[in-house]
Amino acid sequence: MDLAAFRALEPLCWRAPSAHNTQPWRLRYEHWAVTVGWDPADALPAGDPTGRDLRLSLGAFVETCLIVAADAGLRLDWTADHDEADRRVGRLRPGRQPYRTPFRAADVRDRRTHRGRFTGGPDADVVAAVDAVVRRAGGAARVVPAAGRLRALLRTADRRVYAEPAVVAELRRWLRLDRACPRYRTDGLSDSCLGLGRVAATGLRAALAAYPALRPLGLPRLLAAGDDPLARGGGVLALIAPPDLDAAGQVEFGRVLMRAWLTLHSAGLAAHPLSQLVDVADTRDALGTLLDVAPERIVHVVRVGRPADPAPRSARRVQHRSSLLAVTPLDAVSLHP
Numbered sequence: 262m263d264l265a266a267f268r269a270l271e272p273l274c275w276r277a278p279s280a281h282n283t284q285p286w287r288l289r290y291e292h293w294a295v296t297v298g299w300d301p302a303d304a305l306p307a308g309d310p311t312g313r314d315l316r317l318s319l320g321a322f323v324e325t326c327l328i329v330a331a332d333a334g335l336r337l338d339w340t341a342d343h344d345e346a347d348r349r350v351g352r353l354r355p356g357r358q359p360y361r362t363p364f365r366a367a368d369v370r371d372r373r374t375h376r377g378r379f380t381g382g383p384d385a386d387v388v389a390a391v392d393a394v395v396r397r398a399g400g401a402a403r404v405v406p407a408a409g410r411l412r413a414l415l416r417t418a419d420r421r422v423y424a425e426p427a428v429v430a431e432l433r434r435w436l437r438l439d440r441a442c443p444r445y446r447t448d449g450l451s452d453s454c455l456g457l458g459r460v461a462a463t464g465l466r467a468a469l470a471a472y473p474a475l476r477p478l479g480l481p482r483l484l485a486a487g488d489d490p491l492a493r494g495g496g497v498l499a500l501i502a503p504p505d506l507d508a509a510g511q512v513e514f515g516r517v518l519m520r521a522w523l524t525l526h527s528a529g530l531a532a533h534p535l536s537q538l539v540d541v542a543d544t545r546d547a548l549g550t551l552l553d554v555a556p557e558r559i560v561h562v563v564r565v566g567r568p569a570d571p572a573p574r575s576a577r578r579v580q581h582r583s584s585l586l587a588v589t590p591l592d593a594v595s596l597h598p
């Protein structure tokens with residue numbers, strides 16, 4: 262396989278999801294393989310101190326590369342080779358046959374995180390399909406009863422997150438609330454993706470700018486109370502990993518997460534992660550009790566449903582080049598907003 266052909270598809274691979282849309286992956290092309298690594302500048306040391314979401318995002322990227330390559334008829338294999346010191350998770354290399362996957366490049370292109378209103382949650386068949394995907398990797402997908410208890414846990418998690426100055430400072434660095442910001446169209450979380458109107462975006466910017474002064478006066482509580490995603494409908498799923506997941510296992514589980522999200526997408530549903538429930542030890546423990554599972558096995562919690570309206574497309578640092586047209590049937594114009 263000609264790695265140059267894969268390089269031409271790389272912009273589409275960048276449609277993979279990542280926490281805070283930091284796009285931490287980096288590809289190193291050698292003549293016989295492409296090493297997948299990460300840039301620590303795009304990690305989230307305050308919000309994701311263990312690197313769990315970093316590794317899930319890297320795994321989601323790897324799965325996306327395999328899907329995109331397979332859809333273009335390229336024979337690409339993945340060899341995991343996690344090395345923290347070299348900041349790499351493994352290598353993509355020419356294989357004997359295309360990666361077997363039910364997903365297409367168009368799914369990668371069209372999938373979006375959806376933080377808005379859902380008209381309904383996943384039915385039993387969709388839950389079973391996602392569960393089957395996760396079970397094949399030794400885990401499970403479980404419905405979290407979205408009653409008052411979950412709402413209270415979410416409120417607690419949000420309050421704890423907003424109470425941490427380092428986490429808030431990091432979030433501010435990745436928020437793109439000003440359309441004039443040069444990075445508005447390249448990375449981070451935009452006002453439109455967060456579903457914030459102009460007034461709400463301005464209010465949030467002002468509140469976060471005044472955070473040091475307002476924190477002791479209860480700003481974290483106010484910020485936490487300002488959003489109630491569960492009121493926007495859908496169901497909530499917890500992705501449960503196999504026991505004793507190490508760093509390399511988290512990358513592999515990121516691939517599972519991607520397959521789970523694309524399973525939802527194929528069924529006309531979308532995902533809205535609620536990672537704060539996993540980030541905060543107390544709420545993760547409470548979820549563990551609720552689901553009768555060891556809390557450390559809960560690695561991802563996500564609100565899931567049928568979008569009432571299409572979600573805005575998130576930004577990417579790498580844009581498509583016209584050469585993409587030569588190797589993929591996708592309409593390159595529709596790849597970007």
Ligand SMILES: Cc1cc2nc3c(=O)[nH]c(=O)nc-3n(C[C@H](O)[C@H](O)[C@H](O)COP(=O)(O)O)c2cc1C
Nearest residue numbers: 278279280281282314317373374534535536537575
């Ligand atoms: C591991 C992981 C954790 C995430 N956690 C959250 C989260 O807690 N809240 C949220 O709104 N989005 C979360 N996201 C979604 C990302 O913000 C989103 O993927 C990114 O902004 C790119 O947008 P897209 O998914 O529409 O392409 C997470 C994504 C990943 C891969």
